[in-house]
Amino acid sequence: xxxxxxxxxxxxxxxxxxxxxxxxxxxxxxxxxxxxxxxxxxxxxxxxxxxxxxxxxxxxxxxxxxxxxxxxxxxxxxxxxxxxxxxxxxxxxxxxxxxxxxxxxxxxxxxxxxxxxxxxxxxxxxxxxxxxxxxxxxxxxxxxxxxxxxxxxxxxxxxxxxxxxxxxxxxxxxxxxxxxxxxxxxxxxxxxxxxxxxxxxxxxxxxxxxxxxxxxxxxxxxxxxxxxxxxxxxxxxxxxxxxxxxxxxxxxxxxxxxxxxxxxxxxxxxxxxxxxxxxxxxxxxxxxxxxxxxxxxxxxxxxxxxxxxxxxxxxxxxxxxxxxxxxxxxxxxxxxxxxxxxxxxxxxxxxxxxxxxxxxxxxxxxxxxxxxxxxxxxxxxxxxxxxxxxxxxxxxxxxxxxxxxxxxxxxxxxxxxxxxxxxxxxxxxxxxxxxxxxxxxxxxxxxxxxxxxxxxxxxxxxxxxxxxxxxxxxxxxxxxxxxxxxxxxxxxxxxxxxxxxxxxxxxxxxxxxxxxxxxxxxxxxxxxxxxxxxxxxxxxxxxxxxxxxxxxxxxxxxxxxxxxxxxxxxxxxxxxxxxxxxxxxxxxxxxxxxxxxxxxxxxxxxxxxxxxxxxxxxxxxxxxxxxxxxxxxxxxxxxxxxxxxxxxxxxxxxxxxxxxxxxxxxxxxxxxxxxxxxxxxxxxxxxxx
Ligand code: ADP
Ligand code: MG
Numbered sequence: 001x002x003x004x005x006x007x008x009x010x011x012x013x014x015x016x017x018x019x020x021x022x023x024x025x026x027x028x029x030x031x032x033x034x035x036x037x038x039x040x041x042x043x044x045x046x047x048x049x050x051x052x053x054x055x056x057x058x059x060x061x062x063x064x065x066x067x068x069x070x071x072x073x074x075x076x077x078x079x080x081x082x083x084x085x086x087x088x089x090x091x092x093x094x095x096x097x098x099x100x101x102x103x104x105x106x107x108x109x110x111x112x113x114x115x116x117x118x119x120x121x122x123x124x125x126x127x128x129x130x131x132x133x134x135x136x137x138x139x140x141x142x143x144x145x146x147x148x149x150x151x152x153x154x155x156x157x158x159x160x161x162x163x164x165x166x167x168x169x170x171x172x173x174x175x176x177x178x179x180x181x182x183x184x185x186x187x188x189x190x191x192x193x194x195x196x197x198x199x200x201x202x203x204x205x206x207x208x209x210x211x212x213x214x215x216x217x218x219x220x221x222x223x224x225x226x227x228x229x230x231x232x233x234x235x236x237x238x239x240x241x242x243x244x245x246x247x248x249x250x251x252x253x254x255x256x257x258x259x260x261x262x263x264x265x266x267x268x269x270x271x272x273x274x275x276x277x278x279x280x281x282x283x284x285x286x287x288x289x290x291x292x293x294x295x296x297x298x299x300x301x302x303x304x305x306x307x308x309x310x311x312x313x314x315x316x317x318x319x320x321x322x323x324x325x326x327x328x329x330x331x332x333x334x335x336x337x338x339x340x341x342x343x344x345x346x347x348x349x350x351x352x353x354x355x356x357x358x359x360x361x362x363x364x365x366x367x368x369x370x371x372x373x374x375x376x377x378x379x380x381x382x383x384x385x386x387x388x389x390x391x392x393x394x395x396x397x398x399x400x401x402x403x404x405x406x407x408x409x410x411x412x413x414x415x416x417x418x419x420x421x422x423x424x425x426x427x428x429x430x431x432x433x434x435x436x437x438x439x440x441x442x443x444x445x446x447x448x449x450x451x452x453x454x455x456x457x458x459x460x461x462x463x464x465x466x467x468x469x470x471x472x473x474x475x476x477x478x479x480x481x482x483x484x485x486x487x488x489x490x491x492x493x494x495x496x497x498x499x500x501x502x503x504x505x506x507x508x509x510x511x512x513x514x515x516x517x518x519x520x521x522x523x524x525x526x527x528x529x530x531x532x533x534x535x536x537x538x539x540x541x542x543x544x545x546x547x548x549x550x551x552x553x554x555x556x557x558x559x560x561x562x563x564x565x566x567x568x569x570x571x572x573x574x575x576x577x578x579x580x581x582x583x584x585x586x587x588x589x590x591x592x593x594x595x596x597x598x599x600x601x602x603x604x605x606x607x608x609x610x611x612x613x614x615x616x617x618x619x620x621x622x623x624x625x626x627x628x629x630x631x632x633x634x635x636x637x638x639x640x641x642x643x644x645x646x647x648x649x650x651x652x653x654x655x656x657x658x659x660x661x662x663x664x665x666x667x668x669x670x671x672x673x674x675x676x677x678x679x680x681x682x683x684x685x686x687x688x689x
Pocket of ligand 1: 264265266267270293294295296297298299300301425449450554
């Protein structure tokens with residue numbers, strides 16, 4: 001297939017010299033097809049003149065009128081102010097920077113056409129720094145299409161983009177752009193037509209649907225972009241699979257021995273998921289599996305079963321957690337389970353230093369350590385494994401794709417890649433995981449261990465804080481244990497610690513007879529461990545904490561949680577926090593002590609928390625209320641930066657996306673490269689993974 005448009009270099013277009021060509025190339029735009037897929041972010045309507053009386057605050061409009069007065073005003077800032085009038089009303093133009101020539105052109109009596117955003121100011125409707133031209137007697141036509149605003153980079157102006165894209169459209173009339181999707185009758189929108197429309201929408205275009213991203217032309221392109229993204233993730237996966245992995249056959253008896261010593265019976269969901277993993281591990285291709293399970297669903301046990309399978313085959317296992325507290329919690333669990341089985345364990349965190357670190361690295365490198373537990377420190381360059389067979393990443397959304405891939409490459413090269421199990425207690429909405437994790441197989445633990453009493457959630461205005469303190473104190477005196485969580489928006493350890501310290505001091509002063517502990521991220525690991533131990537064995541009744549306790553902390557007797565300023569946190573994070581209670585048989589309570597006034601969005605979000613304890617439902621709501629970047633965490637937003645596609649707006653396309661991507665893989669594999677190339681450009685976007 002010779003693609004006409006893709007063979008025309010941008011250098012053949014008018015106005016493109018070597019300098020612009022190289023700037024465009026840096027931006028991933030080499031040819032006319034690249035230009036056509038450089039799509040506008042939004043549009044301005046300069047196709048009609050709006051009567052001043054009909055201009056609405058906040059809108060970008062063209063107005064036309066006569067200058068009635070123009071003066072330099074010396075207020076807080078010197079400015080040029082002109083009043084213009086049409087038959088319907090008057091409007092004030094304000095310029096804070098202006099030239100002498102501008103002052104002259106804005107004389108009383110001049111006729112102007114202006115374009116700008118309408119604001120409400122001291123003197124009624126105003127425009128700041130509008131674009132304008134002085135009209136002589138001639139009739140000046142308005143624009144014939146909506147004006148596109150392109151994403152751009154320093155050095156390339158909107159005007160340049162517009163001129164280039166206009167030329168690209170002319171070429172599109174003569175030569176076709178390759179249709180790469182096998183579209184059915186259910187999706188008939190033509191690619192050429194879609195491109196034409198989006199670069200130059202007619203004046204009567206449905207501007208609202210363009211703004212929302214729901215116009216059929218946008219849907220057509222979003223569909224293609226999502227298909228390209230899906231293909232690129234699958235290819236990434238295929239490449240990993242080509243590297244091979246050690247086959248780790250399953251042993252029924254080893255697992256049975258392990259289960260026999262547990263104080264509980266695994267749930268059906270845990271067993272099902274363990275079986276899915278066991279089948280993967282037995283194959284000579286790397287497992288890539290995402291394990292989702294709500295807070296408290298017992299993912300650790302599943303991780304242990306998987307680890308056992310690898311270790312039983314003579315391979316090493318690495319478990320990586322995002323925080324030291326969580327890694328320590330894993331250490332304690334695994335130590336208790338694996339020590340009796342004579343499995344050697346090693347600890348590695350950022351705080352493992354000096355000789356300790358050297359000897360730890362030694363034991364990891366020569367395979368003396370079968371199970372290595374730690375934090376980010378595990379994927380540092382100088383950490384080498386003798387025979388790494390399985391990597392388990394907990395709370396995967398806190399690590400970037402690169403970080404988890406780096407760890408699986410740490411097996412000796414002749415062994416191929418390590419198997420990978422990524423676990424998350426922040427349920428990822430199906431819509432999002434279909435896109436962000438199309439390269440992963442997915443297992444879900446959809447059942448909590450028996451006997452868990454649900455957590456009741458109450459919203460209380462923070463001006464009733466005293467009342468809450470009194471009730472917490474009473475509950476603690478009755479033998480209950482409680483968390484008091486202080487939140488800050490900043491992910492700043494120092495500030496968070498200070499806030500928690502202040503709260504703890506205040507509570508201690510008000511409740512001198514209560515044993516109150518304090519835990520935050522600035523404490524030394526030993527200090528944290530001893531405070532957690534004191535809380536766990538009941539020496540402390542109330543634990544004041546920062547969000548460090550969000551993940552992993554497991555104290556079944558704690559049945560009460562107060563969260564201050566919950567409106568500052570995302571729903572997923574609140575759900576995680578709340579998951580620290582409701583782990584025992586006692587009925588548990590969570591109090592969201594919010595600050596007024598709450599925004600409408602804030603009210604809605606907290607209401608979701610009160611109504612539901614289903615992590616998946618909460619995650620879907622979170623996605624709808626905050627968007628995918630926030631939900632996935634900043635580190636992964638790069639993955640979700642599409643040109644046209646956006647979630648959840650285009651979620652309904654995802655089933656079609658998957659079936660089209662499958663068809664391409666099966667019937668038209670030769671289209672994969674051009675599609676990925678078309679949408680990933682020079683690789684600044686999703687192909688980078
Ligand atoms: P999460 O999925 O949030 O990581 P954990 O693995 O920490 O959950 O498990 C939460 C608690 O439930 C732990 O105390 C664990 O020992 C316990 N647990 C796990 N599986 C079961 C089970 N099948 N029956 C009873 N308790 C279980
Ligand atoms: Mg866990």
